[in-house]
């Protein structure tokens with residue numbers, strides 16, 4: 001018995017029991033079927049003989065706890081046709097789009113999405129059990145499924161981030177090709193069953209005592225082959241769909257912030273609600289202004305004389321200019337505040353413009369300036385450094 005048999009044969013169906021049936025129920029079903037189809041009771045009936053063999057084969061696996069577990073695992077990996085689902089059923093709700101890892105990871109962390117809430121192993125078990133398409137392989141029709149969350153990034157101009165802006169965002173997401181409805185075949189043609197794997201999507205390779213199942217190379221695990229490719233999607237059945245949304249970025253949005261737009265993600269399936277759109281905001285730095293929360297920051301160079309004598313400074317704001325009074329005797333590094341010239345907040349409050357004064361020292365001065373400075377020094381007490389001198393004397 002090869003793993004290919006396990007993949008292809010549904011032993012539960014052969015015995016007419018549910019996948020979840022307890023061992024004694026399986027035993028009972030087997031006994032009944034074996035009795036009915038036993039060659040002794042059906043002499044010369046080849047169909048009954050085949051049936052008896054199939055029933056025995058099924059019970060040999062399902063009647064043994066360890067084998068049954070192994071069988072279930074293998075079936076959940078391959079037997080549900082996980083490799084086939086994507087392409088074959090892409091046109092139907094629940095079929096899903098071709099598997100795309102980047103898409104998967106993009107959608108995962110936002111929470112509430114199709115794959116959200118689980119780790120990698122959850123993601124993959126959900127994929128292999130056929131959950132990737134949103135539909136189960138057993139039971140009735142799948143219920144409504146919430147649309148996937150979508151994440152995207154946008155880079156805002158500094159000014160736009162401070163004042164708020166509405167921008168069109170173009171989102172790209174994989175979708176089903178409208179021309180071929182996902183089967184990849186040119187309109188008017190049909191995909192045909194793969195002759196290598198006979199539609200199973202998997203092939204079995206024997207190597208010594210072992211046999212390996214792998215996705216069919218002829219049809220890439222799809223189970224069908226397209227002779228004339230759909231011109232729209234080049235036979236893949238999937239296309240990248242773009243949609244454009246106008247997104248309002250509130251005034252004061254900051255670099256690294258994430259904005260959630262409820263219901264603006266991918267549409268739900270079978271009546272389920274749409275997912276959310278998460279926009280990661282990056283803010284391009286400005287050449288002169290910085291930001292500290294709701295305050296704008298600006299550094300303004302002044303001369304030593306301006307700091308000593310005082311002056312009026314004309315400084316730019318984000319969309320205008322203001323005059324700031326620098327009082328006589330202002331130390332280097334002092335911060336002046338222009339009220340209400342910062343970032344507006346949603347609650348109506350507005351931050352300030354914080355202006356840092358920085359005394360600049362000329363690298364060279366004229367002879368006249370030097371002479372004037374020497375006169376200045378003669379008229380001025382030295383800087384207060386006694387507290388440092390005490391320490392220095394310890395080493396002199």
Ligand SMILES: [Zn+2]
Pocket residue numbers: 194195196197198199200201202216217218219220221222223224
């Ligand atoms: Zn094939």
Ligand SMILES: [Zn+2]
Pocket residue numbers: 177178179180181182184185230231232233234235236237238
């Ligand atoms: Zn197509």
